[in-house]
Amino acid sequence: MEYAGTLDGSAPVLRKFPVGETVTDIGVPIRCGIAISAGVRMVTTTNANDLLGLSEDTATYSTTQGDPEGVVSIIVNPGARYRARLYGGATDSPMPIAVVTTAMTAGVDVVAAATNFQTPDTKDSGFIFGYTGVNAGVFRKITSVSSVTATVTVPFPNNSQIGDQFTFGPFSGIQGRADQFVGLSTDLLAVNVDLPQDADNNNFRVVEFELKTAFEEGDVSSHVILAPFYHAYSHSGRTLI
């Protein structure tokens, strides 16, 4: 992930924190430590309670006397936005692509026989984006799914033909908090679109999409802009999990 400005346009505030575990990557979300921690720690793929921000450098945690103290720099604005790539799985992999197998007639049903929009998790209330074909570059929210069909309410401008492609994911960024949290990749640097929608993640909300078509190799270059849901310096009032 990378810092992508703030929602309110305020300037970034940089602080340094001692770490309670080794931070090996730049751009990893860091959260407060628990009571027994010697310092801050990384988030998990589904939990970012008490988030502080992204690591701007790396730090080595050591309890050996004489070793340098592990310190990590973090931009701590509660209103910060973070830009994360979309992975198709838990590790760096292309986004899933649905290939249309039945031509559209009303611009609302994306039928892709080789794709299952319900397994491993439902993409209902997620997003679908024209990757190739006549609807390339068009974003819609999925409002219902069956196993091989994703249905949108606002029709696509054109009727996609057999072979047209779409990318899709389990969140839309335009729905309430109920089920629109994201899941992170195992390296904590990206968003995994293959994880279930989750009402309990309590980590990040999608603010904005930067989806790209096949022309820009969008399956490996699409991003989302995230906002922290439960930042340590905000007042969301959520109970620690």
Add this chain to the structure above:
Amino acid sequence: MSRDAAARVAQWTPLRRQSARAAGGWMSDLVALEKAISLCFRCAHKFNAKSQHYARATGIERLHGFVIGECDGCEMTASRTTLFLPEQNIGTTWRQL
């Protein structure tokens, strides 16, 4: 924020160089550890970033022009500091900005 979280946050004070230590040595340590370095306008021009294989975080400067933070040189909390990052990190953290 919960009371526990607030207490934990309050325990962390910004890390500082020891008072008897010259700023240059502290800066050299930061460079050796490849840390992000923020410097106020009084200190920024004394830091030869290029020779240390550092560069200004141009991505963030494009967004805001500066960072609010404690100067790693003089320890003054400055409303405007310049953020320097190791050159090899520029390509990862700020690649798209």
